[in-house]
Amino acid sequence: MLKYFQLFFLLTAVAFISCNQFSNSLNNISKRNINKFTVALMPYKGFDTTLLKEVLKEIEAFYVCNAIIFPANDLPENAFYAPRQRYKADSLLLFQKQLAKDGIRSVVGFTAKDISTSTPDWGIFGLGYCPGKACVISTCRLQKASATTAQLKERLIKVVLHELGHNLGLPHCTADKECLLTDAGGTIKQVDNERKWLCSNCTQILHQ
DSSP states (O other): OHHHHHHHHHHHHHHHHHHHHHHHHHHHHHHHHHHSOEEEEEEBTTSOGGGHHHHHHHHHHHHTOEEEEOOOBOOOGGGEEGGGTEEEHHHHHHHHHTTOOTTEEEEEEEESSOEEETTTTEEESEEEOSSSSEEEEEOHHHHHHOSSHHHHHHHHHHHHHHHHHHHTTOOOBOSOTTSTTBOOTTOHHHHHHOOSOOOHHHHHHHTO
């Protein structure tokens, strides 16, 4: 009889330990998901939203984060620069920054319209706060320079990851010309030369 009691208590103890280990595993998985930051992709009206699904996957994989897609927004009228018929990226960032709430780490804006910096007025692929909560990317110049949709997607993804890197505190990289954070200097050639990869210096900064 004593042996049966001993066996009963042994099995109960094993079951209790197993349940605790399973519970701890679930808690760890839950914590990992909670600890991931969230990036919101926000298309401005007129942007080809079919491009966003692939961009979303690339962002989640590259920065190990969560990404969601916001509904399309109108381009703010105050961002339009009539002399050049394009939009001021700085003004778009101010608009997007207001949407970075409720746990959103960064709002990434997408437009098919041409965008530029303020001083001097210079046409660009994208712009992002460093660090900050907003960046914006235009496909206007990327589209003109791309022969195929696949080429456009590849270039778009690189520019998105570059500008989002600025939001996360990464400055322009001078250590390796193939690093994703190298300044493109407005040239599509540099975008093509870059890899979807961060050099050791940028990786270290990102994980500080």
